[in-house]
Amino acid sequence: MSLISVLSISYQAGTKRLFSDLSCHIDSGDRIGVVGHNGCGKSTLLNLLLDRHSVDDGRILRQRGLKVGVVEQFLPDEISSLSVLACVCDALPNEERATSQYVVEALLLRLGFDESLWQNTIDQLSGGQKNLILFARAIIKDPEVLLLDEPGNHMDSSAMHYLKGYLSSSDAPSFLMISHDRDLLDSVTTKTFWLRDERLYQFKLPYSEAKLALQKQDEDAQKQRIAEEREVTKLKKSAKRLAQWGKDYDNEDLARKAKTIERRAEKLEQDYTFVSAGSGLSLQVDAELLRSKQVLILENQDICNPIGDPLFHVEELVMRPGDRIALLGVNGAGKSSCIEHLMNVFRLPVGEQSCTRFNPNVRIGYFDQELEQFNQTIGIMDWCREQSQASEEDIKQTLIQWGFPYQDHNRAVNVLSGGERARLLLLTFQLDQPNVLIMDEPTNHIDLQGKEELEANLVEQSMTLLFTSHDQRFIETVATRFWWIRNGQLIETHNPEDYFASLDVMEHASSSKLEKHNEPLNVEKPALSDDEMLLERILELESLLEEDKQRKAKFQKPKLQQQWQQELDELNHRLDS
Known part of the structure; x- marks a missing residue:
């Protein structure tokens, strides 16, 4: 029997669309875990189920008279001075408090609160105990369905034991629970709702099996x-x-x-099959647009290397809110020197900035390709304290959500892998919410899946961004504008293919110098009986050539390219004759 039905709902929070044509059901006996990256809409879905927000499209139907219990993430201020016993009784209707106190006492005992704690005030409890009190306030009303938002937060092993024990018991009500705790999800849920890509993926499996x-x-x-x-x-x-x-x-x-x-x-x-953009990095940076029309101005500026030798000149370039600018140039052209110059200027007081000027409202998140911030022996938690203005609790929770378990928080940052360091640096962007990112080779230490997920986050959230990269696909996917260091000038180009073509020419020239001999051709020609077979072979040869030329020079096969090209020329000649 369906208790709550969600029918083809769509919902947009501000400028960000969270759900599109999303449907699901909470049935009697369901034990559902809701998972997904930060910002995907888990808590928003909970609020929609509770009718705190209205959907943009679609409908949410609730069984008539349905009793819903809610476990919030945070304790209301007004109950912090109440005793444990009074706090749980306070959740009941006035007329039931006196007659139901024994039920409250039995529930408190079941959740690990012995009589010695009943008169303690809520603000004397640990974080995990406070969450158990929120849980007790919800289930004392004997709900038919429970909606839980991160109930396991702050819980030690003892508190978690009692939470798991209740949720896995036969008399527990149906529930839908948001959680980032894999062990809790695997212990008590039988279904998983995975929020991603504005849609819901449903599995009749606990979390770990659903993930696979x-x-x-x-x-x-x-x-x-x-x-x-x-x-x-x-x-x-x-x-x-x-x-x-x-x-x-x-x-x-x-x-x-x-x-x-x-x-x-x-x-x-x-009818293309839908492929997810993924969500591993979960980079959620404030993409607010500055009120000004300009983020950065470069005007009549010379950029020099560290010893003062000029690298290139900028006549006039302007960066605007929402721009994602790729800084292009061959190795040694001065890309990193340009970024270093920008960061040095940004650290100056506004009144001392001249040829290069930043909007005073800019907050920069800087990704250094050398990751020099990690050349110290302090632990992960201490490093985050130095790098971020976020609260202690926010740092802890975000570290755990980004794959840094609590037991590793004292691990020295100078022994982390490149990928771990890159992830930790991106994590500080989520904590501090910069409105402009400057990133020097951000994909160097990120694996293929992580790279694709970073692309998706940067594009979907309309970041304001200036970056360098050697990854052509990353550049073409992310960038909306292109600044090219060419012939001693930093200019804007509207066609990045010119830049990539120049690299191909350089790589081809380099590989040609390494070719000393040409092997004799021995190409078996396909039997061409009609126009379609001729066309098929031409397309095959063109595809082989194109794919091989897209590889780096050291991985290309010049001899095979020569053979393919000769055969292609011959077939085209036969076609024209």
Whole structure:
């Protein structure tokens, strides 16, 4: 029997869309864990279920007369001076308090509060005990369904034992629980709701098993999507070539066939398998737009290396709120020197800034590619205290959420891996909420999945960002503007392909110098019986050439490229003859 039904809801918080066409049910007997990265909308979903917010679209239906118990994250101030016994009794209707005190006492004993604690005030309790009191206030009302927001926060092993014991008991009500505690979720839940990508992934499994199922689902979707994209690319190339043949040879059959193939490619594109952007890094940075139209101005500025030699000149460039600027240039051109110059100017008082000027409201989050901030022997927690203005509790919780367990908080930062250091630095951005990011090679120490997740976060949250990277895909995905250090000048280019082409030329020239001999060609020509087989071989050779040339020079195969190109030239000649 369905207690609460969520039907195709959509909801947007400010400028951020959290849910789109989301549906789920809480049925009698359900024990549901809700998981997802920070900012995905878990607490918002809870508030929607409680009718504290209104959905933008869709409906939420509750069984008539349904009794709902709520366990909040934080203790209300007004009950902090009450005794333990009075605090739980206070949750009952006035007329039931006197007659139900024995029920409250039995519940307190069940949750680990013996009689010696009943008259202690709430503010004398530990954080974990306070959370158990919030839990007791919710279940004393005998609800039919419980909605819990991080009930295990601050709990020691003893408090967690009592929480697990109650939630796993046969008389516990149906519940939906938000938690970042894997052990709690695995111990008491039988279903998992995974919030991601503005949608809900549902599994009739506890958290750890659901995680494996989601990974498998993602892998299958990725494989399917790759196959679909390859098929679409192949069809589009075939259609384009057939259309050109139809035009060149005035052949209506070829032209019609090209149109048919185009329509098939369009239909496949519309039905692409959805692939998640992922959410591992969970970078949630304040993307507020500054009131000013300008974040940064570079005007008649010379940028020099550390010993004072000029590297390049900037005539005039302006960075605006919402810009994601890629700083392009070959190694040694001065990208890192430019970023170092910007950070030095930013540290100056506004009145002392001249040719380079920052908006006074700018708060910068700086990612140093050398990660020099970690060249010290202090522990992770102490390092975060130095780097962030956040509270002690916020730092602890965020460290745990970002994969730094409590027992590692005293681990020295100078022994962390590059990936751990990068993650820790990104974590401080979430804590301090800068409104401008300056990032020098942020993807150097991040694995492939983490890189894709960082891309998604930077793009989806409309960051204001200036960054350098050697990763072409990262640049093309993230950047909206491109500043190029070229021939002693920092200029804006609207076509980054010119920059990437210049790199290809340099890499090709470098690899050519290493080629001393050309092996004789021994290419077996495919049997070409008709136009379609000819087209297929041409497309295959073009694809081989394109894929190999996109690799770094040291991984390319120049000899094979030469063979493929010679065969391609021959086939094109046969096509034209």
